[in-house]
Amino acid sequence: MFGNLKRILVAGAVTLLMAGCTVIPDGDGSRPDGGGPVITQPTGPSDAVLPEDEGRHRVALLVPMSGSNADVGQSIANATTMALLDTGAENLRITTYDTGGGAGAAASRAIADGNRLILGPLQRDNVGAVLAQARAADVPLITFSNDTTVARNDVFVMGHVPEQSVVRTVNFAIDEGARHFAILAPRGDYGNRTTSAAEAAVLARGGSIVDVQRYDRNNTSIISAAERLAAQGGYDTVLIADSARLAALAAPRLKDAGDDLPSIIGTELWSRQDSLLTVPSMRNGWFAAVPDDRFRQFASSYESRFGEQPFRIATLGYDAVLLTLRLTRDWRPGTDLPAGLLTDDGGFLGLDGVIRFQSNGVGERTMEVRQIGNGVFTVVSPAPTSF
Template sequence: MIEAKSPMRSARLRFSLALAASALLAACAVVPDQGRNQPSNQPAPPPPSLPTDVGRNRVALLVPMTGINAAAGQALANATTMALLDTNATSLRITTYDTGNGAAAAASRALADGNRLILGPVQADEAQQVGAMAHNARVPVISFSNDAGVAGNNVFVMGTVPTQSVARVVRFAKARGITRFAALVPVGSYGARVSNALIMATKASGAMLVGMESYDQSRNGLSNAVRRLKARGSYQAVLVGDTARVAALAAPLLKANAPAVRILGTELWGTDAASTQTPALYGAWYAALSDQRYPRFAESYRQRFGDTPYRLSTLGYDSVLLALRIAREWQPGTLFPTQRLYDRGGFLGLDGIFRFNDTDVIERSLEVREARWGTASVVSPAPTRFED
């Protein structure tokens, strides 16, 4: 059942993902208790603002339903509705709380209402605020952020992090004979994460990192960084740790005297059409979530809600599948069995298999794509299971 603290469209049509969602749930696995955060079997007192639940677990969805990010928040909320409808779920009560007026206020209301699991919020700073509030209540937060720095203390990061996309594309490039890497990264927290990821990835693969230059958003920032990078020595591939649109500006400069250099991208390219619309980026490689199941989801979403979903809305869908899988062993009124999130075999969702590591950051199975004219071809499919 879905309840909303803010308006939400819901028009259920014939087209359904029921069979697919049931298969995804059936493929999920749970390992025996490994001694993490033992849940209490004492039922929590029912909150005054919601009806008493006997057979359902309370789950809060914290997303922006007002403000500049309201459209993305609505897409996430719609996707959670789809997941419940497609699976005919009756074990969860999901209530939506608007973070548009502040994540802390939304979290305070969600905790007061007796929710024992929080899905969201989206922004890293919001996840930190909510996590601090939920920690004392022993309520885990499965954030949709892609910043691994906010993970820990019962906050789990479900968004795709650059560390994994960089590692995946570097391993692929190394297997194709590339041994000398370089990088251009933006100034800021995301650029810092990409930089650290590339250092670790090249070291792990036995490759050489020839040079790395950062750039700001000034008019000449990118071109100056390219000039400095070229002075570092020869390299076979350059990772541009930014959107494909920015990489499209850098690629002609990088290839001016070295047309054979391979351009590499990050997970940001997965939703950026510029990668297939710029000749200088043709042949570029990047790692992203698998789109194998996404078209069917998107079509069902359009028929239900009359709109095209945001790509991140699958996070809402998959987080509900995850909660439903664990709800099979989660008695209503008790604390969420957090240790079940650490299953090494992983879980299956629309975006492929995933699991949480011991740092509370999601590990995903990513595919590698090659940018071509008007499209991106999969040159290395996403693995279907974890090897360790």
């Protein structure tokens, strides 16, 4: 089932081809020959579940398996299972710990059970509680959050960072002739981050910021903010740093359907949002996101096994396993993860394209730029395949 999901891990000039494996549709996830990966889901371990292992790396997956985000956590956990089965990894033991009842308690159990690497948590608000348990034991975190403020030399942010999407799109727009920008962004953390990133990127390239309008996240507020921008004028490009739904409400206030200017640009929030394809005033808009080709293949295989579509963020679980396998080439089971292994300049290639962790813990990704067309998204600037 998953033989077509072979993946390449890249570190510098060294490549590793991950082979597929046979999957049994039902049962506990083990292979018929008794070998292969060890998968413990969905609850924390007991002595019987985690015997002493000298040949396997113990890795903890900390995601919500209960509470309001349980569906997302389950999707990530399923993706890690797929990655283990797909690669036939025999040197990993990944155990899932539920953060729904408290991230600190989940981390404490994971550390006590001898895990030497934590994949998670999902939410930035949980990073502090997990880190409080993990740092004393010298156990690093690879969090699925996209908030760079939680990044440290022992906390690595694997999520798709919106600032990187904005910078990629702004630079593409400038390459296409944009010079004078306006920004339409919501009040709050996401709006602050995307606005700051856009302003810095524009100024770095010699462009100008004509106007910035902020608003509360509701229909009336964004329409009023867009009308204020339209009255201001003097710009050739507008960044709408919000969801596809709200962008579609604002765009008709900024330009008429069929007009070339102003250009409309957005963020990674527009990825896979087909509703944009039906809004004439959004036509020819640009946004940057991680490459999507591998996700479509992953989603098809995921649905075949689990009977439903994965959350888009589930690829982070799959890629975290691929990255962990890459680390095991230079990491002896039962020992602390050697310093510096996670900050290889060459990075690695996963479902979401190439990523590398900087020394400050921020994951840097290559992104593609897509254009909104009449019923279809077109890649107008492919993601680089290396750094």
